[in-house]
Amino acid sequence: MAAAIPGIFSDELREAVLASKVLVVGAGGIGCEILKNLVLSGFSDIEIIDLDTIDVSNLNRQFLFQKQHVGKSKAAVARETALTFNPDVKIVHHHDSITSTEYGITYFKRFSFVMNALDNRAARNHVNRMCLAADIPLIESGTAGYDGQVELIKKGLTQCYECTPKVAAKTFPGCTIRNTPSEPIHCIVWAKHLFNQLFGEEDPDQDVSPDTADPEAAGDTAGEEALQSKANDKGNVERVSTRSWAQANHYDSEKLFTKLFHDDIKYLLSMDNLWKKRRPPTPLDWNSLPDGVAGSSKDGGDTGLRDQQQWSIAKCGAVFAESVKKLSLDFEACRQKSKTDHLVWDKDDTAAMDFVASCANIRAHIFGIPEKTRFDIKSMAGNIIPAIATTNAIIAGVVVLHAFRVLLNKLEDCKSVYLRPKMNHKNQLLVPEKCINAPNPKCYVCAKTPTAALAADVTKMTVKQLEDIVLKAGMNMVAPDVMIDGKGIVVISSEEGETEENNDKFLEEVGIVDGAILSVDDFLQNYSLKVTVVHRDKPAPNSDEPEFIITADADDLKPKEENNVLEKPSTSNGQSMEISPQKSDPGSAHKRKTESPADDTPSKKRKIEFSNGSDSDDDICVVESEPDNNSAGASSSSIKRKQVDDDDDCFIVDDENSDVYMATQ
């Protein structure tokens, strides 16, 4: 091992390596590589933790695992295999979640430093807070396709993981999806929503029928008239749910097709205002679907893999009919088991994917949007970027080089490093940051006395929602305690049985009114902050406004004129939030965009987003991109962040030239 061979390391480093005790969080793509590097470098006291078991799809890059290990604990097998490289190393493995209460501050304090090799933001935020609380260095890393990054997080010296906004999820206004799609992704999102409306978990925010409340159609009474006149006709634009309608029609694919792609489109056409500056859609007739394929001869489309053929609309119609038949049977079988059971969209389920591919293309055709192959639609609908073994290996190498610097106490030398897909003009693939990024004094996690403001409807938000949606899902706490300052009233307790009676009460009923200050505390994370509550009326059900906003600075809640480009809420799922760790700089978004350096500076810094932790199949990663008006700067003033369970939504994987990327492993 390197540390055992004279001359490879300086004596100082050799001794530091041998004397250190390190923790690797995650034994997946990057984790396996890090563990291998550590063992070969001579680290002799290592702990590794991972909750996952080995999946066959991991084997193409997680090289500590082999076929016979499928189904076993990643941490256990990673340890076993690494020991074959060097049996003298002490490796302790934990098949467990790092957020478990067993791994408290005292546990973290045992280590010289921690290396994150995680695939989700929730766990990253948690380890970030634990390392800040234990005051030990954390080496954070992530990859997405050919992109990757490594950064050091050290309390008081560098930014913490939560100092800067993370990338926003790209979502689309409901009316774009329902009324005026203009890009393939809009049709794909619509098709996924349609799947849920028909067979999945019904979500009122995923309505697929024409949106009569579209502000652009305001003053347009034609739509309303059409609604009136047709309401008693076939029920096609009646306010019955799409599912009830489909069930009443026994999922008859022809009727369904006619409703979705003819009648609803005719209805949209009646909303004249929408089409004054747009190409109006063309309703389709089930009995005369075009069977030509744009840009190729009729037969040309049949060559090659099915997934990569361009389907004609007639073919889409046939695929649609077939998939509806299969899915309605599956759905019925689900219902036999339980009335509330439903299908869950899965890109790898043939019928579910066929359904979305055919519907998306039919809708695209109607609106004059380029059609896509099933393969392309699958990537876009699943937000897939392949995890690449070499990227993981390079990033893991940089992690261990950072580890050496940490051991030599050269923390200032641990500048963030970005692996880019193409060389810059200096022929660099690995681009270091020019200097250490200083902590954000207003960060609501690592500031000396963290504060935040919460804007929410105190008359409509319940205590349970405050706990689950705001504090746990929104602010990544594990077991928060909440007390109203000045009154000494505990409204949420992490101790079981103490405050459950508050769960269904509205905030104002327990004394959380406009101006109230909450002392919020998470014992496990050793994290506490003061949250000022600002009442803000709950947005209308169909509004794109977020249900609540959290910001590090209450001033951010005041209406801003110039800056609302960044304030525009990103989602209508009723759970969205915005976080503004820093005070906004009006107009900064546009300014920074134009300033965006064309040189080698790693403009992608901090643009990393991670896939949902529950999406354990980490051979893919979910990529969320941010609105194109946002910038990469560390001082980007606000973000729109979705809940972690948001993988129903579609995000565009921007091309590599965009200044947006995220990473998992």
Ligand SMILES: [Zn+2]
């Ligand atoms: Zn911070």
